[in-house]
Amino acid sequence: MSVYAYYPGCSGLGTSIEYDISTRAVCQALGLALADVPDWSCCGATPAHTVDHLLSSALAARNLAQAEDLDVQALITPCPSCLTNLKTAMHRMSDRDFRGKVNKLLDRPVRRDLPVKSVLQVLVEDVGPEELASRLPGKPLAGLKLAPYYGCIMNRPPELMRFDDHEHPTAMDRLMQTLGAEVVPFPLKVECCGASFGVARKDITARLSAKLLETAQDLGAHAMVTACPLCHMNLDLRQGQAASVAGRQFRIPVFYYTQLIAVALRLPQDAIGLSKLCVSPNSAFKAMRKALRP
Amino acid sequence: MEVVDIHASCDAEFIAEVEAESSQRIAECYQCGNCTAGCPFTFAYDIPVSQIMRLLQAGQKRRLLTCKSIWLCATCESCTTRCPNNIDVARIMDVLRHLARREGYAAERNVKVFWDAFLDSVEKHGRSFELGILAAYIAKTGRFWPDLGLGPKILPKGKLGFKPHPIQGKKQVAEIFRRFREISRS
Numbered sequence: 001m002s003v004y005a006y007y008p009g010c011s012g013l014g015t016s017i018e019y020d021i022s023t024r025a026v027c028q029a030l031g032l033a034l035a036d037v038p039d040w041s042c043c044g045a046t047p048a049h050t051v052d053h054l055l056s057s058a059l060a061a062r063n064l065a066q067a068e069d070l071d072v073q074a075l076i077t078p079c080p081s082c083l084t085n086l087k088t089a090m091h092r093m094s095d096r097d098f099r100g101k102v103n104k105l106l107d108r109p110v111r112r113d114l115p116v117k118s119v120l121q122v123l124v125e126d127v128g129p130e131e132l133a134s135r136l137p138g139k140p141l142a143g144l145k146l147a148p149y150y151g152c153i154m155n156r157p158p159e160l161m162r163f164d165d166h167e168h169p170t171a172m173d174r175l176m177q178t179l180g181a182e183v184v185p186f187p188l189k190v191e192c193c194g195a196s197f198g199v200a201r202k203d204i205t206a207r208l209s210a211k212l213l214e215t216a217q218d219l220g221a222h223a224m225v226t227a228c229p230l231c232h233m234n235l236d237l238r239q240g241q242a243a244s245v246a247g248r249q250f251r252i253p254v255f256y257y258t259q260l261i262a263v264a265l266r267l268p269q270d271a272i273g274l275s276k277l278c279v280s281p282n283s284a285f286k287a288m289r290k291a292l293r294p
Numbered sequence: 295m296e297v298v299d300i301h302a303s304c305d306a307e308f309i310a311e312v313e314a315e316s317s318q319r320i321a322e323c324y325q326c327g328n329c330t331a332g333c334p335f336t337f338a339y340d341i342p343v344s345q346i347m348r349l350l351q352a353g354q355k356r357r358l359l360t361c362k363s364i365w366l367c368a369t370c371e372s373c374t375t376r377c378p379n380n381i382d383v384a385r386i387m388d389v390l391r392h393l394a395r396r397e398g399y400a401a402e403r404n405v406k407v408f409w410d411a412f413l414d415s416v417e418k419h420g421r422s423f424e425l426g427i428l429a430a431y432i433a434k435t436g437r438f439w440p441d442l443g444l445g446p447k448i449l450p451k452g453k454l455g456f457k458p459h460p461i462q463g464k465k466q467v468a469e470i471f472r473r474f475r476e477i478s479r480s
Contacts, residue, residue, distance in 0.1 A: 006374060011461075012423040013459050014422060015448070017453050039422060039462045039463050040469075041463060044416070046369065047409035047413050049369070051413065053388070055474045059416070059467070062463075105473045106470065152368070153371055155377045156375045157371050157382070157384075168324075178309065190372075191334055192368055195369075197366070199431060200407070201402070202441065204335065204338050208334055210416070216464075237371060237444060237448055238444070241443075262479065275451075
């Protein structure tokens with residue numbers, strides 16, 4: 001069994017708890033052992049890098065140092081924002097001078113160069129669609145039409161993220177197709193949803209998220225599927241705000257991709273967290289069943 | 295079209311500072327406009343990102359540090375990814391807000407207040423505490439009503455903790471902030 005250092009990220013304890021729960025359950029079901037980074041702290045998220053790059057790298061790097069106690073090949077995280085911060089810190093610390101400055105801010109210096117990856121990357125590359133298919137009871141999500149939304153930073157910039165295509169990623173598409181779902185040709189896979197401006201400038205977030213929801217609805221998707229807690233919050237919790245801006249009704253369930261894998265693997269309800277979604281997922285499952293009726 | 299007398303107002307020191315802090319060469323921008331074409335925030339910006347690059351080449355410090363755009367960039371990396379000259383434009387936007395902070399400018403005050411509230415929370419608890427951040431933001435901006443409608447949607451889901459999740463090493467995290475402030479002053 002492969003063991004990975006796991007960094008849940010702060011939102012995994014709160015607004016994206018269903019992402020954390022389903023990620024852990026899916027990894028366990030697929031034979032990936034997760035060891036939580038001991039006493040992990042916040043990566044600094046967006047706010048830290050808007051203040052200073054040394055501060056943001058140090059906040060992320062404390063976690064890289066904490067992970068050095070674990071006997072693992074890589075550190076993985078479900079959240080693209082944590083991923084970017086951890087990867088950026090590791091990348092910038094390849095400069096010895098910068099590494100020295102970061103280490104001076106830390107109680108415990110970073111000594112190793114631990115690879116940092118997304119959970120999505122590990123599920124696609126280390127498990128793979130074929131292995132996933134072998135564990136499924138057929139094609140459990142046949143009939144479900146999904147708009148796959150990756151968010152802006154899962155794959156960008158490509159020199160840093162080194163995973164999948166930066167304009168037209170397909171990792172999540174392939175996993176969803178393996179479950180039997182139909183993936184609509186969603187053209188806004190990497191367009192920004194408005195990110196962390198939901199509180200201070202919700203007008204901006206609502207407008208950008210509305211564009212994504214409109215496109216998904218117009219393509220006939222039963223639901224959207226995403227890999228980012230912030231995107232999820234903007235599309236699910238703030239769907240009503242987007243609707244006000246767009247001047248039309250949305251009723252589009254938004255899943256984390258790990259929830260749908262958990263559904264397909266028939267994992268217990270409390271390992272999926274569907275009840276945590278603000279927009280009820282029932283319409284999507286109803287449409288899926290209807291599509292299958294002769 | 296706007297005319298800028300660069301003989302009178304070009305701040306070469308400012309250009310050098312941005313270049314040093316971002317590790318980018320400003321002169322490499324040839325104004326193709328690809329960054330602005332792909333930027334999802336152009337509709338909300340007071341200066342489009344390609345014009346920010348041009349004003350930077352012309353050393354227009356005050357104009358740039360007082361603009362709204364630098365606070366509204368979400369670092370979505372479209373510009374950086376699509377720049378034909380491999381300029382890390384998003385990193386330059388980040389550096390411009392670093393400099394704006396140091397000079398005491400924040401044209402989008404509420405954005406800054408939110409980010410500051412977030413970091414205060416991390417400094418205090420070691421991790422971010424979502425409800426605490428929101429409370430601090432409301433206290434500082436007086437803005438309460440805009441998101442009131444979300445309460446009934448999210449509270450019944452039991453996702454928002456009413457207490458922070460402090461960590462054992464929260465002092466180590468606070469120390470990162472303290473040491474950072476210390477070296478920033480010197």
